[in-house]
Amino acid sequence: MTLDTGGRIDLLNLADGTTTTVGDVPEISSTSTDGRYLFASSATTGALTIIDSGMWTWDHEDHFHYYSGEPRTIGTVEGDGEAVVTSGSSGTGVYFPDSGKGTVFDNDALARGELDVRTELSGEPHAGMLVPLSDLTLLTEPGSTGTAASVQAYDKDGRPMDGTSAECVDAQGTIATAVGTVIGCDDGALLATLDGDQVSYERIPYPADTDAPKATEFRAREGRPTVAAVAGDQGAWLLDTRERSWQFVPTEVPLLQVSAVDDREGHVVALAADGRILVLTAETDEVIAATGPLLPQTLQDPDLMTGVELTVDQQRAYLNAPAEQTLFEIDFADNARIARTFDTDTVPAHLVEVGR
Numbered sequence: 001m002t003l004d005t006g007g008r009i010d011l012l013n014l015a016d017g018t019t020t021t022v023g024d025v026p027e028i029s030s031t032s033t034d035g036r037y038l039f040a041s042s043a044t045t046g047a048l049t050i051i052d053s054g055m056w057t058w059d060h061e062d063h064f065h066y067y068s069g070e071p072r073t074i075g076t077v078e079g080d081g082e083a084v085v086t087s088g089s090s091g092t093g094v095y096f097p098d099s100g101k102g103t104v105f106d107n108d109a110l111a112r113g114e115l116d117v118r119t120e121l122s123g124e125p126h127a128g129m130l131v132p133l134s135d136l137t138l139l140t141e142p143g144s145t146g147t148a149a150s151v152q153a154y155d156k157d158g159r160p161m162d163g164t165s166a167e168c169v170d171a172q173g174t175i176a177t178a179v180g181t182v183i184g185c186d187d188g189a190l191l192a193t194l195d196g197d198q199v200s201y202e203r204i205p206y207p208a209d210t211d212a213p214k215a216t217e218f219r220a221r222e223g224r225p226t227v228a229a230v231a232g233d234q235g236a237w238l239l240d241t242r243e244r245s246w247q248f249v250p251t252e253v254p255l256l257q258v259s260a261v262d263d264r265e266g267h268v269v270a271l272a273a274d275g276r277i278l279v280l281t282a283e284t285d286e287v288i289a290a291t292g293p294l295l296p297q298t299l300q301d302p303d304l305m306t307g308v309e310l311t312v313d314q315q316r317a318y319l320n321a322p323a324e325q326t327l328f329e330i331d332f333a334d335n336a337r338i339a340r341t342f343d344t345d346t347v348p349a350h351l352v353e354v355g356r
Contacts, residue, residue, distance in 0.1 A: 001038050001053055001354055002320060002327070003028055003307075004346035009038065011053060011071055011354075012327065012342060019344075022071040025049045031307070033352035034087035035222055037074075037110065039094075040350075043082035048094055050074045052113065055355030066355070075115045077103065086174055088132025088181075091118055095130035095139075102130035104137055119158045131174050133181055134194050136161070140171045140183075147171075151183060151190065153199045166190055166201040175218035178225045179241040184215050188246070189239055202244065210248045212237070221312055222356060224262035226282070228270075230255045236270060238282055249285050251278070257310045259317075261332065269317045269332050271310045275299050277319065279332045289336035297323035307349040313356050320351035327351065 002010050007026035010019050029043040036056035040049045054069035077083065081098030092110060095102040100123045109116030121130065121139050128140030128148040135156045143149030148171035153164035173184035180193035188205040206214070213232025218239070220227035225242040233254035238247040249268070255278075258270040266282035275293035280286060298304050304322040311318050316339065317330040327342040 001033075001051075001352050002344065002348035003031055003038075003040060003350040004344075005322075005349045006346070008346060009040075009051060010344070010346075010348075011055075014329075017342065020071070022053075023051060023073050025051070025073075028350065029082055029306075031309075031350040031352055032085050033354055034092065035356045036354055037092075038352055038354065039083075039085040041083040041085070046079045046081055046083075046096070046098075048077040048079065048083040048085070050077070050110070050115070052110070053354040057356050068355075072113060074110060074113050077115070084129050086129060086131045088134065088176065090134055091132035091137075093130040093132045093137065095128065097127050098125055100125040100128075100142075102137075102139060104130070104132050119154065119156065121154060121158055128171060129174055129183070131181055131183065131192075133192060133199065136194065136197065136199060138181070138183070138192060138199075140168065141165075143169065151192070151201075153192075155197075161199070164199045166192075166203075170214075172214075172216040173218050173229065175220060175227050176223070177220070177227060177241045178223050182218060182227065182239065182241060184218065184229070186214060189215070189241075191241055191244070204239065204241075204244050204246065207246055207248065212248050212250075215239070219257065219259035219310075219312075221259070221261050221263075221314060224260065226260045226262040228258045228260035228268055230258055233273075236268065236280070238268065247282065247285075249280060249282075251280075251287070253278075256305075256308075259310060259312045261312050261314070263314065263333075265333065267332050269310065269312050269330075271308070271319065277310070277317065277328075277330055277332075277336055279336050289332070291330065291336045291338060294319060294328055295321050295324065297321075304347070304349060307351075309351040311351070311353040313353065318351065318353055320348045322347045322349050 079096035126142035140148035215229030235250040261267040275295035
């Protein structure tokens with residue numbers, strides 16, 4: 001799905017290349033997805049609009065079920081400033097840092113097209129996050145600098161649970177893996193897992209032999225145990241949540257985004273600061289393939305760059321080039337071959353991949 005600069009939402013069918021317009025949401029500053037829903041947030045109005053793409057996949061581990069329905073707008077959540085959305089197995093968390101207010105919506109109700117509030121939490125405004133963890137909720141708590149200092153678990157009724165807090169200074173970035181939920185902290189990662197209704201935290205510290213900048217945003221193929229993050233201007237971090245270990249991958253050119261495919265070959269796909277797509281492997285720490293520059297015009301426009309998104313699935317990577325009015329499909333396993341390009345009749349300012 002793409003959202004143009006005027007707010008028009010288009011759904012591109014990758015099977016036949018057809019495009020369907022599914023609605024309009026103006027003044028959008030950021031988008032995200034859980035693989036089914038488009039969450040479109042406006043920092044100007046404080047509104048978060050939730051659109052059901054009608055496309056999703058259900059993972060049964062040894063096989064997948066694919067579903068297709070009609071796209072529709074479910075509703076709008078009113079808040080202050082830009083919302084932070086975090087999806088869990090049974091709930092979707094929406095947090096507004098400007099107000100410190102957060103809400104968890106029931107995923108079964110979302111599937112029916114309803115906004116059903118499961119839990120509401122409120123704290124001091126700060127740059128933090130709210131993370132659904134099955135029927136429980138993790139909420140960051142602020143320190144003295146306006147950033148997060150710790151994480152606290154709350155039960156399904158929104159009450160803090162005794163003995164379920166953990167230090168996490170300057171918490172930034174979260175992602176759900178096949179092992180547990182990752183939250184980035186200044187000294188490494190906090191891995192939260194659940195056994196029944198018991199929350200456990202494990203700290204995964206950064207390696208002592210590198211001073212590369214910390215990870216602040218994690219990306220990966222959905223559900224996989226290994227995730228990736230940009231390491232400042234020095235390269236990439238790979239976090240293996242199964243092995244509880246970090247791997248630093250230096251690169252000659254700074255990276256803007258990086259995502260772990262976590263396939264048999266250990267592919268890692270990155271968007272470099274010069275507009276190329278790089279393919280690395282976790283095994284060798286080397287760039288094994290690269291495209292030419294794909295975003296020469298977009299790179300000159302900082303506003304458009306904020307909506308550029310690199311997303312990966314099991315076989316392909318996708319990238320929007322807003323100023324070029326093009327979407328790229330890249331076969332990362334075949335020497336970073338440009339498999340297909342899709343020209344758009346509007347500026348594809350934001351991109352999310354749904355149906356996966």
